[in-house]
Amino acid sequence: MTATVRRRKPEPMKPAGNGSRPARGPLAKAPTGIAGLDEITNGGLPRGRPTLVCGGAGCGKTLLAMEFLVRGALEYNEPGVFMSFEETADDLVENARSLGFDLQRLSARRRLLLDYVRVERTELTEAGEYDLEGLFIRLGHAIDSIGAKRVVLDTIELLFSGLSDRFVVRAELARLFRWLKTKRVTAIVTGEREAGHLTRHGLEEYVSDCVILLDQRVMEQSATRRLRILKYRGSAHGGNETPFLIDDHGVSVLPITSLGLAHQATTAHLSTGIAGLDAMFGRKGYFRGNTVLVSGTAGTGKSSLAAHFAEATCRRGERCLYFAFEESPSEITRNMRSIGIDLEPWMHRDLLRVHAQRPTALGLEAHLVAMHRLIDDWQPRVVVVDPVTNMIAVGSETEVKAMLARLIDFMKLRQITALFTSLTEGGGAAERSDLGVSSLMDVWMLLGNLEANGERNRAIQIVKARGMAHSNQVREFVMTDRGITLVDVSRRADGSVAIGSTRGVQQKQAPAGDAKPSRRRRVE
Numbered sequence: 001m002t003a004t005v006r007r008r009k010p011e012p013m014k015p016a017g018n019g020s021r022p023a024r025g026p027l028a029k030a031p032t033g034i035a036g037l038d039e040i041t042n043g044g045l046p047r048g049r050p051t052l053v054c055g056g057a058g059c060g061k062t063l064l065a066m067e068f069l070v071r072g073a074l075e076y077n078e079p080g081v082f083m084s085f086e087e088t089a090d091d092l093v094e095n096a097r098s099l100g101f102d103l104q105r106l107s108a109r110r111r112l113l114l115d116y117v118r119v120e121r122t123e124l125t126e127a128g129e130y131d132l133e134g135l136f137i138r139l140g141h142a143i144d145s146i147g148a149k150r151v152v153l154d155t156i157e158l159l160f161s162g163l164s165d166r167f168v169v170r171a172e173l174a175r176l177f178r179w180l181k182t183k184r185v186t187a188i189v190t191g192e193r194e195a196g197h198l199t200r201h202g203l204e205e206y207v208s209d210c211v212i213l214l215d216q217r218v219m220e221q222s223a224t225r226r227l228r229i230l231k232y233r234g235s236a237h238g239g240n241e242t243p244f245l246i247d248d249h250g251v252s253v254l255p256i257t258s259l260g261l262a263h264q265a266t267t268a269h270l271s272t273g274i275a276g277l278d279a280m281f282g283r284k285g286y287f288r289g290n291t292v293l294v295s296g297t298a299g300t301g302k303s304s305l306a307a308h309f310a311e312a313t314c315r316r317g318e319r320c321l322y323f324a325f326e327e328s329p330s331e332i333t334r335n336m337r338s339i340g341i342d343l344e345p346w347m348h349r350d351l352l353r354v355h356a357q358r359p360t361a362l363g364l365e366a367h368l369v370a371m372h373r374l375i376d377d378w379q380p381r382v383v384v385v386d387p388v389t390n391m392i393a394v395g396s397e398t399e400v401k402a403m404l405a406r407l408i409d410f411m412k413l414r415q416i417t418a419l420f421t422s423l424t425e426g427g428g429a430a431e432r433s434d435l436g437v438s439s440l441m442d443v444w445m446l447l448g449n450l451e452a453n454g455e456r457n458r459a460i461q462i463v464k465a466r467g468m469a470h471s472n473q474v475r476e477f478v479m480t481d482r483g484i485t486l487v488d489v490s491r492r493a494d495g496s497v498a499i500g501s502t503r504g505v506q507q508k509q510a511p512a513g514d515a516k517p518s519r520r521r522r523v524e
Helices: 061-075 089-097 103-108 133-146 156-160 166-182 275-280 302-315 329-337 344-348 364-378 388-394 397-413 500-509
Strands: 050-055 080-084 112-116 150-154 186-192 210-219 222-232 242-247 250-253 291-296 320-324 352-356 382-386 417-423 443-452 455-465 475-480 483-486
Touching: 050 061, 050 166, 061 080, 061 089, 061 103, 061 112, 061 150, 061 186, 061 250, 080 089, 080 133, 089 103, 089 112, 103 112, 112 133, 133 166, 156 186, 222 364, 242 364, 250 364, 275 475, 275 483, 291 302, 291 397, 302 320, 302 329, 302 344, 302 352, 302 382, 302 417, 302 443, 302 483, 320 329, 320 364, 329 344, 329 352, 344 352, 352 364, 364 388, 364 397, 388 397, 388 417, 397 417
Parallel strands: 050 186, 050 210, 080 112, 080 150, 150 186, 291 417, 291 443, 320 352, 320 382, 382 417
Antiparallel strands: 210 222, 222 242, 242 250, 443 455, 455 475, 475 483
């Protein structure tokens, strides 16, 4: 008997949207609540779909997945199920407590369900067909019992540790992911990374809608963690490696540019704290929200200039947060007192806080997160980082520059005026910062020592000041018991500038009626 198959004439497609293309809507996403992760995923993980989080041992897969559940329960009213094939419920509770998460309380409120499935490879025997029906029944019951919207399966390889048939494994994994989609839960499945592959069974190539790769590496005795979005179906996402940190506040992801160039610029000005220096900026000082770099060799007065700015901030009744990477708060107050700057009263009035720490105490990511949190908690209007070049001890020049880019973006959005000091090496190019960060700054001032007649005299020049007229002169300054004072320019008969003791002698020997020391300040 011959069967005749008749093809149905296809119905014409109805135009949608503007009539030329099908209408497209944004992909539904579930925010993770993890700082920075929602940013690089453009809103979170795909809602109602599985996400694979893979990486080697100790890279943070379990903790990231757990925080995803906890934040969902606390902040988005989405209960979650955590099914573990490796750690018991008691172990999970204890580990999460180190991040400040109370899993027992969430379980008692039916916002979280912890389920440990014991899988011992030595007890597995490969015989007959293999399927996950038992897992589906158990997981389905857990989801229904609390109305879960989020699910974590950790670590999936243990389910198949006794199986050798890769085709069966992949088929069952594909079926598991399809089943999770039918339950309409937003799921994270964690997987162990193997050499040459993201996972042991190649999940990422077949069934994952989103793939997040975690990595932990040690460079120059410093351990750092990195996160990368390898795949995200139906959504734009950041593709760069991004540092992340795990501390007692949970997971913090640090994208290279937190907010890009979306900050607003103001025309308000702030005094530098030094009258002569204000005059070099047209008697106005810095723009509010500017980033200022003060660079120079050792002993040129960088910290003294930063202390002037901090004191001026406090005198206006505004808060200043001072990050010190070289001196203790006690040393800073003692040393600044020698030039007439008393910072201690401002510290007692809580207008000035000095956070002192050796750069080697933490990695770059930890320093950045700590700075973010201190700024968010205290809300200063001015931040001083002295000196930023000490960070080179815990990272390469490229890594430190990337860290500064993140910090600058963070502060610019909040209209925080930031002053960074930078140590340069003698004998090199004058107009060069050791970290190559001058391009990130709005204002760059260079301090130096002028050697003449057997003495060293300090000088300052403004290399750049975006959007502001500023002096092009190299000005001598002196340290007095009343702070930094810029001295007037004194010229010899041949037009050259006299500095130091030569300037003093010339002024004393000048006969009455002769030309006085030049006070001209060229502004361009």
